[in-house]
Amino acid sequence: MNVPVLPSGVRLHEDRVRNCIVLLGPERALLLDASGTAILNAVDGVRSMAEIAQELAQRFGAPLDAVRTDVEGFLKDLAARRLVDIV
Amino acid sequence: MSDIPAPIAMLAELTHRCPLSCPYCSNPLEMVRGAQEMPTEIWADVFAQAARLGVLQLHLSGGEPAARRDLPELVADARAAGLYVNLITSGIGLTAARLDALEAAGLDHVQLSLQGVRASTADRIGGYKGGFDRKMDLARLIADRGLALTINAVMHRTNLDDLPRMIEMARDLGARRIEIACVQFYGWALKNRAGLQPSRAQVDQAKAIVAAARADSNGRLVIDFVPPDYYADYPKSCMGGWGSTGLNIAPDGTVLPCHAAQTLEHLEFQNVQQTALADIWYRGAAFNAYRGNAWMPEPCQSCPRKALDHGGCRCQALALTGDAAATDPVCRKSPDRAKVDALLAEGETGTDADWVYRMSPV
Ligand code: SF4
Numbered sequence: 001m002n003v004p005v006l007p008s009g010v011r012l013h014e015d016r017v018r019n020c021i022v023l024l025g026p027e028r029a030l031l032l033d034a035s036g037t038a039i040l041n042a043v044d045g046v047r048s049m050a051e052i053a054q055e056l057a058q059r060f061g062a063p064l065d066a067v068r069t070d071v072e073g074f075l076k077d078l079a080a081r082r083l084v085d086i087v
Numbered sequence: 088m089s090d091i092p093a094p095i096a097m098l099a100e101l102t103h104r105c106p107l108s109c110p111y112c113s114n115p116l117e118m119v120r121g122a123q124e125m126p127t128e129i130w131a132d133v134f135a136q137a138a139r140l141g142v143l144q145l146h147l148s149g150g151e152p153a154a155r156r157d158l159p160e161l162v163a164d165a166r167a168a169g170l171y172v173n174l175i176t177s178g179i180g181l182t183a184a185r186l187d188a189l190e191a192a193g194l195d196h197v198q199l200s201l202q203g204v205r206a207s208t209a210d211r212i213g214g215y216k217g218g219f220d221r222k223m224d225l226a227r228l229i230a231d232r233g234l235a236l237t238i239n240a241v242m243h244r245t246n247l248d249d250l251p252r253m254i255e256m257a258r259d260l261g262a263r264r265i266e267i268a269c270v271q272f273y274g275w276a277l278k279n280r281a282g283l284q285p286s287r288a289q290v291d292q293a294k295a296i297v298a299a300a301r302a303d304s305n306g307r308l309v310i311d312f313v314p315p316d317y318y319a320d321y322p323k324s325c326m327g328g329w330g331s332t333g334l335n336i337a338p339d340g341t342v343l344p345c346h347a348a349q350t351l352e353h354l355e356f357q358n359v360q361q362t363a364l365a366d367i368w369y370r371g372a373a374f375n376a377y378r379g380n381a382w383m384p385e386p387c388q389s390c391p392r393k394a395l396d397h398g399g400c401r402c403q404a405l406a407l408t409g410d411a412a413a414t415d416p417v418c419r420k421s422p423d424r425a426k427v428d429a430l431l432a433e434g435e436t437g438t439d440a441d442w443v444y445r446m447s448p449v
């Protein structure tokens with residue numbers, strides 16, 4: 001179904017020292033930029049990657065194809081590092 | 088605060104007590120006694136200070152952290168401070184009930200060490216009979232709860248040939264990640280170097296096995312591999328640079344730039360029970376001793392790799408050359424590389440019959 005979900009042991013954290021959102025996992029801490037933050041905030045274990053892309057494209061008034069490429073590339077890269085599961 | 092970055096990770100050695108006695112233990116030869124360990128409320132304050140300083144990840148370690156009765160409280164305190172909490176454990180001392188308590192306290196991740204792939208070798212290496220079977224039971228309890236698990240496999244001459252089975256076991260036990268750490272030679276491991284050092288052929292084979300396992304696991308198992316640095320051409324980037332990403336707290340509150348730093352006896356290490364953690368990190372003499380590039384000798388000073396490896400490890404430089412500010416002797420460009428090659432040649436003859444086991448402090 002291509003639904004991304006954060007596995008156990010991985011979570012988002014608000015870093016008040018560096019003023020950004022961080023993705024924390026086993027031995028990993030990824031400081032996220034605005035686009036990474038928007039994508040991961042939309043990951044709720046219910047919506048598919050396509051649905052997330054659609055929502056973000058609408059919200060930011062950006063072309064859907066480009067957003068979909070970004071969303072899938074970002075999440076698949078995290079999935080390869082087991083920081084996201086795609087189920 | 089100037090150009091000194093905030094630390095990302097903190098290793099808290101809650102205790103040096105441990106039921107196991109691995110001959111490569113990363114604790115210092117001189118361990119902190121139980122009576123000198125910091126109490127719960129001081130640790131809680133240290134966690135809060137660390138979080139304010141910018142630490143994101145907390146590694147609760149030891150010794151065996153489960154030897155602390157207040158472990159669930161410490162986990163809860165660390166989570167309340169806003170830290171990601173990883174438990175580095177041998178598993179001995181953890182039961183189903185204690186795991187439940189840790190989970191309820193908000194534990195994020197467990198890193199379980201395995202000394203080998205079968206009871207006979209593993210228990211001999213850890214010096215603890217029955218340890219292997221208990222670890223297997225515990226791994227199942229962790230998996231049942233859906234807690235994130237990393238298998239931490241410490242490898243050396245005696246067990247490196249079992250690497251394929253070790254990777255298979257990590258998968259079977261439901262780990263999402265395996266950390267294959269070849270013993271690095273500090274403290275106890277340096278004492279036992281000749282009997283622990285794998286051969287070059289073993290290391291080359293291990294690299295090939297890891298490469299193959301990475302290719303076929305397609306995202307199922309994350310494999311982090313630390314090869315022994317004596318066989319490398321360039322040193323490892325120790326701690327990502329002295330005083331730049333992480334710090335270590337000993338059971339009595341001594342704050343160290345890395346777990347082996349107490350061997351640098353010319354430095355004075357401050358204690359978090361007397362001085363604020365931020366002061367120690369930003370202004371402490373020990374943390375500033377090898378920060379940045381200014382301290383570096385040649386050949387590092389004019390080397391383009393200095394931003395990558397920061398001249399290597401200070402503890403290794405001291406242990407092998409007698410000078411903590413020397414280029415890490417593992418480096419091909421170091422005038423002391425011959426010393427490492429001599430150790431490698433000598434290591435071919437060592438055996439595990441000569442191991443000196445560590446002892447738990449009281
Ligand atoms: S003796 Fe073994 S299990 Fe205990 S702290 Fe040392 S390395 Fe870890």
Ligand code: SF4
Nearest residue numbers: 387390392393398418
């Ligand atoms: S000379 Fe120094 S900086 Fe260059 S590779 Fe060797 S250790 Fe690293």
